[in-house]
Amino acid sequence: MYSLIPVLCVRDIMSLIRALPGSAAQGLIWGIMAIGVFLTFKILDFADLTVDGTLGTGGAVTVMLILAGYPPVVAVAAAMVAGILAGVITGILHTVLGIPAILSGILTQISLYSINLNIAQGKANQAVSVDAYNLIVSGRDNTHTIIIVAAIIVVIIAVLYWFFGTEVGFTIRATGCNENMSRAQGINTSVAKVIALGFSNGLVGFSGGILSQYQGNFDVNMGRGAIVIGLASVIIGEVIGESIFGKKLNFSGRLAFVAIGSIIYYVVIQFVLWLGLPTIDMKLFSAIVVAIFLAVPYLKGKSKNSYKKAAKGGA
């Protein structure tokens, strides 16, 4: 009886370790989405909730096109275009129609729920089997997925590094930092915002396209809570990147750490599930993690500079 416990433990740890490649693969795929979130949240200073809908749009477009006989590569390219369109619509709601940023994102996100169902011909779930189609990635082969997606991320980071070094890239960075100054320098800040939102959601749609192939289906709820996962990855990546490299981390390094943050997020999720957290509590757990990470910098600043401390005479 007693000798059984260590055996169980060993088997348990093995099950965790066996799950790691899957976590890493999923983390990388979501990492593409998280890089999209980074563009809006960190560079444009725009909390874009469109992404919850865009991820599903990418999945729906990809699965339906593959089922219609298009090559998977064409399908994910279309998913990216669909994502760009979604981002542009949020941008137009915000800049042309003057709707606050968060609400613009929510409106697009909600409308995408219907649109995604329409794309999927009214079904909440559409399967695409790796046996029947030559998919780019699949949950059955995690090693292959990790290599392919890691290579894609390298390309994405390279393209973004180039883009944000161009004149147009500069206008987006300036707009996210100081709109008054940007306009005074002749930058059309509305255009800059729309471009950034398009770029960001294009990546999210692309990520949804890859994810749907990985999991072998489109699900209408696949994007629910995506923004939280994206923010978690951005913040975890930032904290870890800065703790290793300090403030010296350059732009491509920061992007790479967003993807790494996403992997860590999935490994942590896997770990807490292994510890016995019920699956239904996962989103609650994610939200709490993000809330803590967002609160820490604020509370840290406050503890250094607080009324309580002042009352004690700075002691």
Place this chain on the structure above:
Amino acid sequence: MLEINNIYKTFNLGTINEKKALNGADIKLEEGDFITVIGGNGAGKSTMLNAIAGVWPIDSGSIVIDGNDVTGLPEHKRAPYLGRVFQDPMNGTAATMEIQENLALAARRGQRRGLKWGITKSERTHYRELLRTLDLGLEDRMTSKVGLLSGGQRQALTLLMATLKKPKLLLLDEHTAALDPKTAAKVLELSDKIIAENNLTAFMVTHNMRDAIVHGNRLIMMNEGRVILDIKGAEKKKLTVEDLLQKFEEVSGEEFDNDKALLG
């Protein structure tokens, strides 16, 4: 160089907060004019400057810069003509971008921006030389984020950015008001130097009557959204703060009587 023709602007029209900010303001600037603008709170100084910059559209009248009617142009489309320095030092620069990147943004004011590099190697050398002229040691911190600079340093940088591409008109909106007296004096001195060296046409709003007298070749006073006093050349050189205060009372007093007469 600049023609402001009888412009009107009312904020919050039809509400209890209705405010006639510009009430037939009218002024012409010649090329090379360095004009200082004074007036009490709510006189319309900054409003006039914002009207020129196109922060919002005016209700009536017209604004012509160097022969181009810009009345119908939004803010970013007027930027090619204008260099601007704001009251708040945080406002004129992008804090999360490097010093050299901020300069590169300013160097492209009024140009079409495409997919060429946002900053080139030859630009960097040029900026280093320019920053050296500020004598603030910024030439050795070109890759530092602007957010790390002090208010005075940021204002000096903004001034450099505003004039990097020679503007038709330089707009200075109480640009030393948020600085300590010593830094304010330094930034004003720098403004004078840059304006003189580049022979710029400039429009400087200030709260400080002494500054308004000492700097520039022309002084206007605003009250209730109108230009009530315009002093140039030799007459301005002789001006003292006392003169100005007296004139202010004279002119605004007259205004008051006129209003009373109208109401009566």
